[in-house]
Amino acid sequence: MLVLLPPSEGKATSGRGAPLKLESLSLPGLSAAREAVLGELVELCAGDEEKAREVLGLSEGLRGEVAKNAELRTVGARPAGEIYTGVLYDALDLASLDAAAKKRAARSLLVFSGLWGAVRVTDKIPSYRCSMGVKLPGIGALGTHWRTPMATALPEAAGDGLVLDLRSSAYAAAWKPKGEVAGRTASVRVLHAPTRKVVSHFNKATKGRIVRSLLTAGIAPKDPAGLVEALRELGYEVEAQAPARAGQAWSLDVLVDEIH
Incomplete structure (x- = not known):
């Protein structure tokens, strides 16, 4: 099973240990594309601060993120599972998982990123600010930049199992499962049951x-049908829509009344 996650806007601080080693990150097929984004982002943020802030869509209160990006090659790196914070990652709470569950997370979770393309939660990265919606002056739209390398790297990462797609639309634009992979992909929406929104x-x-x-x-689960069964056994209310034809992903709606 491969689980595709969005990143978080908020991130923990970088580590105090060794700096980033791009060659050590998972999905080596993305290395050249990562270096291109990293190089332009660092150069942009080390130059005109106002221009960088405009390109990155940062408010005045986030001005410090520009300086942080300028130091991405030299600051300490931490496992991505520690860098990403926010509502989804608070609920996931990787740190409190038992050893077996942590091993499963290391194998199955893949976090999408405007800067890195996609990383596993064990990959060591510095804290950064660069969403998938950014258009860098040289590279252009990052969603477009990642499509070509992702087209090869992601099917390889998916193997022959289920792909559980929990990404937001901006990150889903970087890779859309096709063909046989799409047939075993399930995208999930969570709806507030009383309003269906x-x-x-x-x-x-x-x-x-x-x-x-x-x-x-x-x-x-090995496939979307198995996922539906598993989620229902775990106590979730799930409505599933199988694809109308081959080569399309399943759509699942999980209905919730409130967060406990």
């Missing part, structure tokens, strides 16, 4: 809880 907090927190439930129970 997506509510940000419900959506993020429940996605984190779903992943944690699967990891803790040691459940790795």
